[in-house]
Amino acid sequence: MTMPKKHSDLAINGDNAVALAWKQIDPDVCAAYPITPQTIIVEKFAEYIADGEVTTEFVCVESEHSALTLCTTSCSAGARTFTATASQGLAYMWEMLPITSSMRVPVIMAVANRAVSGPININNDHGDVMSARDCGWLTLFSENVQQAYDMSIIAPRIAEHPDVQLPCLVNLDGFILTHAIERMTPIDTQIVKKFVGEFKPMHPLLDVKHPVSHNLMDGPLFYFPHKYQMVQAMNNALKVAKDVFKEFAEISGREYHLVEEYMCEDAESIAIVLGSSFGTMKEAVDQLRREGMKVGVAMPRVFRPWPIEDLAKLMKGKKSVIVMDRHLSVGAYGPMFPEVCAAALENKDVPKMYNFIYGLGGADTMVSDFMSVFKDVKDGRATRINYLGVKQ
């Protein structure tokens, strides 16, 4: 691996890191509506536009529904298009989410994960993205500010690949990553530009020499097969993501995987978690290891497509698997739990499976809390579904 020259590190929050990645990519169009904790991304990016640092056409819209409608049509016209939102904003986009994906236009959207009202709450959990998970969007998670930046550069490469052609959600935890300043190593702008490359839209509407129609009425004859095409695209995205991660490692020295693992190889009990809690759980694992407990933690970097094979491999031979969900399908389980169970069924022996719901509406979850999760499982105090910290 040839390492590029070292760039000076930045002290930067997650939102500004995403805006920086966007600036380096210089997309054709951006439309967004402000909502905390996403606001800084678009505020900062609007500054770059005003200062003439990018050539992006920024469109002010009156709502998130209009934002995604505009982004979808602008991308289908042939423009590389980015947007960002959170919580109620993503909820307000919901009607358009499956349309963007079925139109097969690779819009990129940063999601500053925040609880969905109600009760009214603006703090971090995964209620927004989890409620959008069935909409056909590629979905990437980041553990820290560096990864929010890196995933913003990686996302268009996966989304725009001819074998994929699907929109992509880039998740970063609200406040924990969006507003907290961390140290980050950026990549040289010219290298980013070369890596991301030029957007080559398929059958764009503005190619007037080849007139096309998009988003037509699909009767029963075509609706199901078009959905199946998306299944194939998601399957392809697994390989594409792996290839793009490899290429990204060459320009950055940072290696990513469909499923990130920490101390899992010899672990008897592992936890599966998304987003910034992955970092907190690594610390919990370190401390428990010092106490002699064989534990590990993993994070599906790519949540859609669901990396079922890699997860099955990860869970093989484990005594117990703990699924940490920062969202709750009230009346059932956390959204990730049944999906991890389905992946576990790929193996002959299925570990004991536990679901912990944690941190809803920004409920603080510390290293000691995550340590108690592993201990509750080990000492037989855990039930199938557990609500971490809720006093009964």
Added chain:
Amino acid sequence: MVNIANYNDLVVGDRVIEAGNSENFQTGDWRSLIPVIDIDKCIDCFTCWIYCPDDCIIIKDDMIVGIKATHCKGCGICAKACPKKAITMTPEE
């Protein structure tokens, strides 16, 4: 289950990538009633031709000569619009 296309035959996404082909989308099979024109009552005013949403009234030498069965949806607008009540919506064989 016969009414599902092979996904491999379809362009990616719900797109049509050539122009002017709505002619190929035959809406005629939606029909339960077909308009039958009584040529004796017809005064060739073309009201039905103006009103038909699918351009299914066939005109030849300034005269109404029939219905385009491949695309007529059987909506009955022509029969309603005809000032001479020359069109009857009729069940098909």
